[in-house]
Amino acid sequence: MWDKLVSKAKEGNKFSMEEIIERLRPLLISSIRRYYNKPNEYDDLIQDGVICILESIKDFDESKEVHFLGYIQSKLKYLYLNKHKVKFHLSLNEPIGDNDGEIMDFLVSDSKDTIELIIEDETNNLIKESLDKLTERQREIILLFYMENMSMYEIADKLGISYRTVVNLKTTAVNNLKKWIR
Incomplete structure (x- = not known):
């Protein structure tokens, strides 16, 4: 059953893609809860998961004899685990402490x-x-x-x-x- 859906989805059949996404929604939600449980970000996380599934359909190679569900499960797991590694961005104009100093004030020139x-x-x-x-x-x-x-x-x-x-x-x-x- 999965093989036929994936083959049709790889050919560009939108109905097959939507069917795969609907059937994988419970896996998607359980992956979010297990690997990156931030309820206030669920909508974005679901969208990221759907994009991951669509990209995985294109990348999936049937000749490697890997089950599609196992492949998707692994991709989703690492997608959400890697969300923890998002780089911390800091503005150089961010105030430091109670005074009016900024991070930029503490940067040292090369001279x-x-x-x-x-x-x-x-x-x-x-x-x-x-x-x-x-x-x-x-x-x-x-x-x-x-x-x-x-x-x-x-x-x-x-x-x-x-x-x-x-x-x-x-x-x-x-x-x-x-x-x-x-």
Whole structure:
């Protein structure tokens, strides 16, 4: 009986295809329940199963002496088992945690290694903490000298203090920074 239906279905007989699908509906439903039981997805799973059956009719080779029902049962089993392997898709704009950061914010460019970025971040934090320990005048001189690229004469003129005072404050500040950063 199955051989005749499958042969006619392979030739394109729509009635035979519909008959096979109707007769295999209980197998289809039991395969869904056994291998991928997600009731909220039943309609889609049944459609996937019908497509699998139709493709299996085309691919079925009678010369291999395999029973059609066993062949279909195996195809349905692996169809639904493989549904568990569906890849997880994640948006790079997906928020992370409670803050406003996104996954994209944490991706590292090829230009710097992750370890280098961590070290750079730690170094920056250490420098900021050390600068905060300096007196206000020392911090101002260090920032003007290293960040604004001002000469010590320019700093002395800007702050209204002597050149020698700028040299002494800068020297003391640099020595303190070296001590704290080590």
